[in-house]
Amino acid sequence: NTGSTAKNYFSAADPRPILGAEFALEWPTTGSKNYHHYFNIPTIGLAFTYLNLGNEKQLGHTAAVYPYVNIPFVRSPYIDFYFSGGMGLAYVSNYDKSTPENPTITNPLIGSPLNAILRGGIGLAIRPYAEPKNEKEERKAHYTITGELSWIHLNSCSFSQPSTGINALVGQIGFKYNPDDMENIVRQKAEKLPHYFSMDIFVAGGAKELTHLNDTKFGVGNINLAFYFQAANVYRIGLGIDGFFDNSFANKHIACPHFKYQGMYDNHDWRNQVKAGVCLSNEIVFGRITT
Secondary structure, three states: OOHHHHHHHHOOOOEEEOOEEEEEEEEEOOOOOHHHHHOOOOOEEEEEEEEEEEOOOOOOOEEEEEEEEEEEEOOOOEEEEEEEEEEEEEEEOOOOOOOOOOOOOOOOOOOOOOEEEEEEEEEEEEEOOOOOOOOHHHHHHOOEEEEEEEEEEEEEEOOOOOOOEEEEEEEEEEEEEEOOOOOOOOOOOOOOOOEEEEEEEEEEEEEEOEHHHHOOOOOEEEEEEEEEEEEEEOEEEEEEEEEEEEEHOOOOOOOOOOOOOOOOOOOHHHHHEEEEEEEEEEEEOOOOOOO
């Protein structure tokens, strides 16, 4: 199903390469916090990205903003190899505009102008003049040549249908300019975090659509209670319980004849809307942020 949709979609008129540009502001960590050393002196950034999605007529283009972090796994004065990851919000110009009255799909992948964007990949940073020998090289030492290979995903997370999303493998070449003198901060053996237990309570809520044939929004929510053990400086493990609420499982699905649950959950029974589960959590600890 996905394959046939992609075939029909990308064989449309006006196909072109996916091209774009990115501008980013970065804040290198200084080694003043223990977690800076846990992650080999990472860099935190905020990116502004533009991409033509390869089919101007149907896919259009996207403009996104998202924070990210670069974590080196090989680090030296002249060269870094690093993992990069980030997430944020993206605007997509050619989203699906079908309605129950006019159900013709104009974009089978994206149903909302506002979408979540996820990005992850690996990168290379080269500093040819990290140790300048004269004044001319000192000026060049402020520049870094970069290259990245990243996976990018765009999706409305079912807030609007269709919500298949777009995946792209993107290669980037660029350069960075650092207005300050480059300083090679050496990773230190940082103080170990104490092994301790903690409890987290997490509550989330939102809305979703079931199909482009019905623009009704259904409420969804989740609550999680978990106990965590800080097993290492960068890792914690937890055991907890989840509660889920999904209002779409107790409503009449009008104008959704193809929906596979048609007629099964039309009695407005609250038990169809509520589910529970047990979870085993594995989380990376990045300072005060966990993922």
